[in-house]
Amino acid sequence: MIYKDLITLIIIFFLLLALGVRIAEQGLYETMGLDLRPKSFDFDFQRDRVYSFTILGNSLEVKKYYQVGNIVACREKIDVTINGKSFTINPIIPTGVMMRESVNLDKKTAKMYN
DSSP states (O other), X not given: OOOHHHHHHHHHHHHHHHHHHHHHHHHHHHHHTOOOOOSSEEEEEXXXXXXXXXXXXXXXXXXXXXXXXXXXXXXXXXXXXXXXXXXXXXXXXXXXXXXXXXXXXXXXXXXXXX
């Protein structure tokens, strides 16, 4: 049997259930005249890239920041350090940091004379 459809239906059911509980909680708070945020499922953007999640009464805050360290470009390779992790990029397009041959005044390279 293929359980892919069953898993899809279960995910859709839980999403609709979560939305229904949240809408019911908001309606209850409005009926009672309370100005509260829902405690079942809530997501809030705050200042300075702080994201606040509330799921079934448990709150979680996520702070997002990037700390860029060294950027080194050398012979057909770029090394970038972000948040302590090193990334190496080998570009398809040349970065333009390769050494070029010296050119004489008559536009011929030194190797052409030897």
